[in-house]
Amino acid sequence: MARRAKLVAQGVAIGLVALLFVLLAWSLATDEGGDLAAASARGERPLAPDFTLERLDEEGELTLSSLRGRSVVLNVWASWCLPCKEEAPFLEQVWRESKDDGLVVVGLDAKDFRRDARRFVERYGLTFPIVFDGPGDTLGGYGVTGFPETFVLDRQGRVLETFVGAVNSDEDRARLRAAVRRALET
Amino acid sequence: MTRLAAGIGLLCSLVAASPTSAADPPNAADLEAELVCPVCETTLDQSNAPVAERMKLFIRERIAAGDSEQEIKDALVSELGPGVLATPEKSGFGLLAWLLPVVLLGVGAVVVALLLRTWSRRRAVASPEPELDPELERRVDEELARFEG
Numbered sequence: 529m530a531r532r533a534k535l536v537a538q539g540v541a542i543g544l545v546a547l548l549f550v551l552l553a554w555s556l557a558t559d560e561g562g563d564l565a566a567a568s569a570r571g572e573r574p575l576a577p578d579f580t581l582e583r584l585d586e587e588g589e590l591t592l593s594s595l596r597g598r599s600v601v602l603n604v605w606a607s608w609c610l611p612c613k614e615e616a617p618f619l620e621q622v623w624r625e626s627k628d629d630g631l632v633v634v635g636l637d638a639k640d641f642r643r644d645a646r647r648f649v650e651r652y653g654l655t656f657p658i659v660f661d662g663p664g665d666t667l668g669g670y671g672v673t674g675f676p677e678t679f680v681l682d683r684q685g686r687v688l689e690t691f692v693g694a695v696n697s698d699e700d701r702a703r704l705r706a707a708v709r710r711a712l713e714t
Numbered sequence: 715m716t717r718l719a720a721g722i723g724l725l726c727s728l729v730a731a732s733p734t735s736a737a738d739p740p741n742a743a744d745l746e747a748e749l750v751c752p753v754c755e756t757t758l759d760q761s762n763a764p765v766a767e768r769m770k771l772f773i774r775e776r777i778a779a780g781d782s783e784q785e786i787k788d789a790l791v792s793e794l795g796p797g798v799l800a801t802p803e804k805s806g807f808g809l810l811a812w813l814l815p816v817v818l819l820g821v822g823a824v825v826v827a828l829l830l831r832t833w834s835r836r837r838a839v840a841s842p843e844p845e846l847d848p849e850l851e852r853r854v855d856e857e858l859a860r861f862e863g
Contacts, residue, residue, distance in 0.1 A: 644768065
């Protein structure tokens with residue numbers, strides 16, 4: 529009886545440790561984010577994680593992969609983020625300039641209130657599609673660590689260029705325009 | 715009997731006048747301690763991040779509008795997700811976080827009790843009470859007889 533109880537206790541302990549290892553391995557295997565910026569800086573073109581999110585500019589949802597065949601500028605922002613306010617008019621300008629060439633600018637509003645986001649969109653006259661991710665569940669996949677961040681995707685949905693922080697300086701704006709041109713050529 | 719009725723009446727009036735009565739408006743400071751800033755991941759009362767300040771304002775607006783504590787929490791979860799709750803919900807998947815520690819403690823207690831029982835039995839079998847030396851037993855009997863006599 530004593531031996532059996534000891535064996536059971538040992539089995540339970542080993543089982544728990546094994547379970548923790550399995551969970552750790554699963555977490556590492558499914559962690560797809562965190563290095564998109566680094567990968568694109570190395571010249572790689574990682575596939576942008578897909579998402580389906582509620583739209584704020586109109587009814588319904590938007591799935592990123594439904595935009596395959598078009599180039600995408602994905603801008604992650606929030607209404608409470610000051611640099612986001614500064615770059616918003618430039619993103620609208622890029623959208624207006626290149627939408628007929630096959631570019632879609634998508635605003636991904638995260639960790640925010642819907643009402644505030646709609647007010648922001650109205651205030652800055654944004655006419656490109658806006659999706660809402662209040663909990664910020666998509667951010668991990670993109671490795672977003674702050675607001676704003678912008679990703680330029682080619683027509684196959686691969687990340688060509690990443691901008692951490694606002695696209696405010698002349699240099700950043702020129703880099704974004706160049707990335708958009710490359711994305712449209714792919 | 716009259717005293718008992720008066721006592722019950724007094725108790726009821728005290729409960730009705732209790733500061734934690736459901737009819738009272740929720741307390742903003744309490745809510746700020748129970749909700750988490752989604753950016754800095756500390757409770758709102760510890761954070762001055764822009765989104766935390768916005769959440770504090772939202773809480774005050776909803777209190778002024780007459781919402782209950784649960785309605786305010788539900789509204790924040792609907793906007794920013796369940797991660798804003800400092801403690802997991804007591805329903806659905808969140809219930810697991812409440813039950814699992816209790817279940818694990820129970821399982822641990824049973825395992826420890828079983829082990830203690832088997833170890834104590836083994837000790838009883840392994841070390842039976844030693845028999846008294848006959849010479850010593852005789853002396854003890856003599857001493858006892860002398861003492862009682």
